[in-house]
Amino acid sequence: MAFVVINTVRASATDLPNILAEVLGLGLDILGAQSGFKSARLIASEDKTEAALIIEWDSRDHFVAYRQSATGRTLVERAAELHPHIAFYEVIQAIEPTS
DSSP states (O other), rough: OOOOEEEEOOTTTTTTHHHHHHTTTTGGGGGGGSSEEHHHHHEEOOTTTTTEEEEEEEHHHHHHHHHHHHHHHHHHHHTTTTTEEEEEEEOOOOOOOOO
């Protein structure tokens, strides 16, 4: 099953736009070229006090290989400067839309 990495940051509604701009400036589009990458979403809470970056991989092994690559190390180091809370999840069930 898929493997999901979720980075979350809490901030004031005044500070969150700057944090979102920093995350957008990380160059996350490079993820699209990584083996095993499935999707990434940057989301913000309605009250604009929390943001989450949700990245889905085909497997934990794909994530680890990316994380150990030069690209992965650089991106993670830059993201760590925002001091996110990071959590790792294995997908147990996925429900896709029906045609």
